[in-house]
Amino acid sequence: xxxxxxxxxxxxxxxxxxxxxxxxxxxxxxxxxxxxxxxxxxxxxxxxxxxxxxxxxxxxxxxxxxxxxxxxxxxxxxxxxxxxxxxxxxxxxxxxxxxxxxxxxxxxxxxxxxxxxx
Numbered sequence: 001x002x003x004x005x006x007x008x009x010x011x012x013x014x015x016x017x018x019x020x021x022x023x024x025x026x027x028x029x030x031x032x033x034x035x036x037x038x039x040x041x042x043x044x045x046x047x048x049x050x051x052x053x054x055x056x057x058x059x060x061x062x063x064x065x066x067x068x069x070x071x072x073x074x075x076x077x078x079x080x081x082x083x084x085x086x087x088x089x090x091x092x093x094x095x096x097x098x099x100x101x102x103x104x105x106x107x108x109x110x111x112x113x114x115x116x117x118x
Contacts, residue, residue, distance in 0.1 A: 043102045058107060066100040 001009075046054065046063050054061045073094040080088055 039102050043100065046102070047100075060105045060107070062103050064101050064103060067098045069096050069098065070094065071096065 042061060043063060046052070046061070052063050070093045073092045076092045077085070077088055
C-alpha cells in the first residue's frame with residue numbers, strides 16, 4: 001500500500017477517534033486549569049486558617065510546606081575533573097526552591113446496598 005493511500009485510509013478510519021481525543025484533551029486542559037485554581041484557593045485558605053490537614057468523607061487535604069534543596073550543578077561538574085567531586089559540590093551548589101502545595105486524596109464513594117438493586 002502506498003504511503004499516501006495508507007495515510008488517507010488511516011485518516012478516514014480513525015477520524016472519529018481523533019476528533020474525540022481532541023475534545024477530551026481540550027476538556028482535560030480546562031479541568032486541569034480549574035483544578036489548579038481550586039488547589040491554590042484551598043492552599044490559601046488552609047494557610048490563612050493555620051490548617052495543615054483536613055479530612056472529611058470526600059477528601060483528605062494536607063498542605064506540604066515549601067522547601068529548598070541544594071545539589072551539585074551537573075553541567076559544571078561535567079566540564080571539570082570528576083575526581084574533585086566533593087570539592088566541587090561545595091564550590092558549585094545548585095539551589096532549587098520548592099513551592100508549597102496541597103495534596104488531595106479522593107475517597108471512594110460509599111455505595112449503599114440499595115444502589116445495586118436499582
